[in-house]
Amino acid sequence: MLTARLINLHKHYDLGSFVVKALNGVSLDIPEGDFLAIMGSSGSGKSTLLNLLGGLDRPTSGQYILCGQDVAQMTDDELSAIRNSRIGFIFQSFNLIPQYTVVENIQVPYHYRPGYPPISPIDEARSIDLAEQVGLGDRLDHRPFQLSGGQQQRVAIARALVNDPAIIMADEPTGNLDSQTSIEIMRILKQLNSEGRTIIMVTHEDEIAEQAKRQIHMKDGIIAGEGIFKG
Amino acid sequence: MARYLRTVSLALKSLMLHKLRSGLTMLGIVFGVFSVIAMLAIGEGASNQAQQQVLELGATNIIVVSKKPAEDAPSSGSASAFILRYGLTRQDYRILAKTLKNRIGGIVPMREIVLDVRHIDRNLSARIVACTPDYMEMNHLKLATGRFLSDKDISDRSNVVVLAAETAERLFPTENPIGNTIQVQSRAYRVIGIMQNRTASAAVGGSLTAQDFNKDVYMPLDTFQARLNTGDYIVKRTSGSFSAESVIYNQITLRVLNRDDVIPISESVRETLELTHGAKNDFDVVVPLELLKQADQLRNIFNIVLGSIAGISLLVGGIGIMNIMLATVTERTREIGIRRALGARRWDIIEQFITETVVLSSTGGLIGVLLGLFTPTAFGLIKFIVTTYVMDSGTTSSEMGRMFIGMTPQIAWWSLPIAFGFSVVTGLFFGVYPARAAARLDPIEALRQV
Numbered sequence: 001m002l003t004a005r006l007i008n009l010h011k012h013y014d015l016g017s018f019v020v021k022a023l024n025g026v027s028l029d030i031p032e033g034d035f036l037a038i039m040g041s042s043g044s045g046k047s048t049l050l051n052l053l054g055g056l057d058r059p060t061s062g063q064y065i066l067c068g069q070d071v072a073q074m075t076d077d078e079l080s081a082i083r084n085s086r087i088g089f090i091f092q093s094f095n096l097i098p099q100y101t102v103v104e105n106i107q108v109p110y111h112y113r114p115g116y117p118p119i120s121p122i123d124e125a126r127s128i129d130l131a132e133q134v135g136l137g138d139r140l141d142h143r144p145f146q147l148s149g150g151q152q153q154r155v156a157i158a159r160a161l162v163n164d165p166a167i168i169m170a171d172e173p174t175g176n177l178d179s180q181t182s183i184e185i186m187r188i189l190k191q192l193n194s195e196g197r198t199i200i201m202v203t204h205e206d207e208i209a210e211q212a213k214r215q216i217h218m219k220d221g222i223i224a225g226e227g228i229f230k231g
Numbered sequence: 232m233a234r235y236l237r238t239v240s241l242a243l244k245s246l247m248l249h250k251l252r253s254g255l256t257m258l259g260i261v262f263g264v265f266s267v268i269a270m271l272a273i274g275e276g277a278s279n280q281a282q283q284q285v286l287e288l289g290a291t292n293i294i295v296v297s298k299k300p301a302e303d304a305p306s307s308g309s310a311s312a313f314i315l316r317y318g319l320t321r322q323d324y325r326i327l328a329k330t331l332k333n334r335i336g337g338i339v340p341m342r343e344i345v346l347d348v349r350h351i352d353r354n355l356s357a358r359i360v361a362c363t364p365d366y367m368e369m370n371h372l373k374l375a376t377g378r379f380l381s382d383k384d385i386s387d388r389s390n391v392v393v394l395a396a397e398t399a400e401r402l403f404p405t406e407n408p409i410g411n412t413i414q415v416q417s418r419a420y421r422v423i424g425i426m427q428n429r430t431a432s433a434a435v436g437g438s439l440t441a442q443d444f445n446k447d448v449y450m451p452l453d454t455f456q457a458r459l460n461t462g463d464y465i466v467k468r469t470s471g472s473f474s475a476e477s478v479i480y481n482q483i484t485l486r487v488l489n490r491d492d493v494i495p496i497s498e499s500v501r502e503t504l505e506l507t508h509g510a511k512n513d514f515d516v517v518v519p520l521e522l523l524k525q526a527d528q529l530r531n532i533f534n535i536v537l538g539s540i541a542g543i544s545l546l547v548g549g550i551g552i553m554n555i556m557l558a559t560v561t562e563r564t565r566e567i568g569i570r571r572a573l574g575a576r577r578w579d580i581i582e583q584f585i586t587e588t589v590v591l592s593s594t595g596g597l598i599g600v601l602l603g604l605f606t607p608t609a610f611g612l613i614k615f616i617v618t619t620y621v622m623d624s625g626t627t628s629s630e631m632g633r634m635f636i637g638m639t640p641q642i643a644w645w646s647l648p649i650a651f652g653f654s655v656v657t658g659l660f661f662g663v664y665p666a667r668a669a670a671r672l673d674p675i676e677a678l679r680q681v
Contacts, residue, residue: 056572056674077576084574091678095569099248111237112574118233159573 002065003166003198004030004053009062009072011048011221022048023059024221030167030200035193037209038202040218047171049218050202054169055083067166084112088160092172094152096144102155103127103140109163130158134188150181157188168192170201174208186211242587256555257595259548260654264599266544267650269606270537272640276610278530280638285526287371288519291336293485293497295319295327295504297478300513317513319480323504327483330503334496337486339365342455342479348448349414350402357398357448359415361455367426369484372444377409377424384451390458392420396428397445413448418458420450493520542653548595549657556588556665567669568677577670584669588662589655596654600647610640 011023022045030036040046051057052064055071058079064071067086074082083089096105106127110119131140134154136147144152153173160168170189174182190211193199201212209215217224246253288294297318324340331338342361347354360366367379379393392413399408399422412419429444450459485500487493497518504514560567567580575583618627618636626632 051675054572056678077578080571080574080576080579083572089572095565095572095678097566097569099244104244108570109573111241112570112576112579116234118237163574 001032002029003032003034003067004028005063005065006030006053007063007065009049009052009064010060011045011052011057012060022221023052025062026221026223028216028223030198032166032198033193033196035190035199035213036201037212037215038200038218039204039206039209039215040224041204044218045221046202046218048221050169050171050200053167053200054087054089055079080112081114084109085114085163086166088163088165088168090153090156090160090168090170090173092175094144094149094156094176096152096155096159098144101141101143102131102136102147105144105155106130106159106162108159113163127158127162130161131155134158148181149177150184153177153181153185154188157185157192161192167198167200170199172203173201174203174205182208238582238586239590242583242590245587246591252555253591256552257591257598259551260545260592260595260657261548261599261602263541263545263548263657264596264650264654265602267538267541267653268600268603268642268646269609269640270541271534271646272603272606272642273610273638274530274533274537275643276638276640277533277634278526279641280634281526281529282523285519285523288517288522289369289371289484289486290520290523291487291490291493292369292519293487293493293500294517294519295323295483295485295500296515296517297481298513298515299476300511316477317511318478319483319504319514320507321479323507323514324480324483326503326507327485327500331485331496331500334488334492335485336488337365337369339363339369339484340452340480341366341482341484342452343481346415346459348398348402350411353402355398355401355446357446359450359455359459360447361450361452361459363452365486366449366484369486370444372429373427375425375427377422379424380449380451385453388454388457389451390418390420390454391423391451393424393426393449394422395426395445395447395449398448399425415448416459490520493518497521545653545657549592549661552588552592552658553661553665556584556662557668559587560584560665560669563669564672564677567672568674568679571672571674572678580670581666584666585659585662588665589658592658592661593651593655596651599654600651603647603650604642606640606642 006026006028009023009026010021013020013022024045026045026049038046038049048057052059055066055074056079058074059072062072066082069082071079071082089095097108100108107119107123110123110127128137128140131137134157136142136151136154136158139147139151144155147155168189173189174185177185186208189199189201193213199212201208203209214226216226299315300317319340324338328338339362344359345356346359348357348359349355362380363385364380364382366372367374374393375396377393380391383389384391392415394402394408394413402408402413403411408422408425411422413422414420426444426447426449485496487496497516501516504516508514570580570583614636622632627636
């Protein structure tokens with residue numbers, strides 16, 4: 001069963017004097033339970049692709065079908081709802097909200113659920129449970145500045161999982177971490193994948209990409225190849 | 232509802248992150264709201280003071296006063312060229328009493344003159360007020376002990392006087408004045424009553440000078456005219472020259488039965504007197520009720536002027552908030568990007584920032600209202616400082632000075648919810664632009680910011 005399908009996706013940026021063609025016809029099937037690493041040099045279109053996959057942007061043409069819905073033509077509000085319920089984000093720089101505690105950060109996606117249901121005791125328990133799963137059960141009331149980089153990234157992972165999304169988008173998740181912590185984070189991601197979650201990860205590090213199930217390489221706005229290319 | 236509580240609590244969390252900044256931002260609104268309340272309280276106090284004065288004069292009273300005509304006016308019918316005769320006469324009194332008999336509840340003629348009053352070795356310059364028994368009631372004076380003048384005192388031309396509080400205090404610091412005698416121009420008068428103390432009324436409307444009832448000596452009108460006969464003359468000697476004025480009554484006060492009749496009767500009084508006085512222009516008709524209307528107008532002017540000054544400070548406070556919120560939006564671009572990525576709609580972002588602004592401004596408003604409640608205390612302090620260190624005896628006795636000293640700000644209760652409401656509206660109004668700026672941010676751009 002497919003989680004996501006991209007059909008001939010184009011993304012052009014009109015800069016007035018000229019048009020930047022960031023994506024030039026990308027087609028890709030992402031089955032459920034996939035662990036995909038997107039690689040490529042800067043300017044290759046990998047960030048644009050991730051933004052489209054994450055529902056942060058809309059393609060100029062083509063279709064993006066996520067869990068059976070065509071996301072490409074959705075309004076801004078509909079996209080917001082998709083991001084909230086179907087997609088979990090993990091960023092290179094963690095992106096926690098500084099004034100919130102660990103638990104409050106994990107609960108941020110709760111605030112934007114469609115229909116704004118109140119945060120129930122079940123929700124509360126789930127967010128604490130997730131914090132414990134990523135090993136932060138004893139730091140629920142800490143604020144981001146009191147945590148190490150690896151701990152912050154684990155908060156971000158718990159936050160990404162709180163609304164039980166179909167896909168987790170990880171944008172250079174280990175980019176700001178030392179190798180020991182990187183191994184730790186990758187272990188968590190692989191575990192999530194083994195539990196059946198689809199993970200899409202952007203990275204430029206081969207040894208990180210190697211740990212995914214498959215790798216694609218972006219170049220000049222198209223998929224240039226699959227697999228690991230050393231060197 | 233629960234959702235809005237949540238939004239508010241999240242806003243508080245964000246604002247508490249920068250306590251000093253939030254506090255300083257709020258300050259503009261605090262002072263704006265405070266000054267709205269304070270200004271309106273001062274306006275209210277001033278108009279209450281004016282109204283109080285008018286009510287002391289009597290809302291149903293018509294006061295006819297003698298007025299010295301302009302210097303070059305011809306002195307008609309005078310026996311001597313040195314004597315300037317002017318003002319209200321016995322004939323005026325009789326005509327008014329007769330023609331208005333059914334429409335007025337009382338009419339009191341009054342003659343006043345400042346003379347030395349003596350008790351043994353104590354001397355005092357007092358205002359001798361020669362009047363009839365109704366004078367007390369008409370001027371809202373209250374008796375402390377003894378009795379006031381009676382009709383019998385008038386008809387008997389008794390040698391009795393009633394002393395005002397301060398006069399009694401100064402002439403009889405230790406003894407009981409009742410039954411004792413005072414001397415005026417070598418004649419002795421028995422004291423039969425003492426009046427209660429009464430705060431002096433400031434001048435109203437220009438045609439009536441300030442009245443200080445506390446230095447009065449009340450005497451039966453007929454006694455005054457029979458015994459203390461200065462021949463109705465007031466003689467003035469200045470270096471090298473000599474002039475005399477003749478006045479029968481200084482003032483005739485009429486009390487109208489029906490409040491609606493005050494204005495029409497005052498007009499007929501003026502017309503009646505003009506028949507006999509002609510172009511002499513030696514009397515004035517003062518209608519306290521008219522002054523009451525003027526006082527009302529004065530209050531409205533006060534409220535509008537002071538209110539708009541205060542409104543400007545509220546506006547400045549609002550601009551301050553907007554300025555900080557715009558800076559906050561720039562500073563929190565990344566947070567906005569995160570929220571958008573996690574599913575916040577544009578409207579959620581707008582709501583968040585407007586809520587923060589409104590929480591800020593309404594908290595400021597609340598503090599401003601609380602401060603506003605202390606306006607009378609603060610004004611009292613200012614009054615104390617000004618009277619102790621700034622004013623000298625000259626300024627305190629001036630009309631402005633008396634008005635300032637006599638005034639107490641009165642908090643207009645309706646101004647509290649209005650001022651608070653304005654602070655909320657200010658927050659809403661000045662929060663919209665920064666909130667929209669925040670919501671317009673492209674989530675991708677916002678996330679890219681470091």
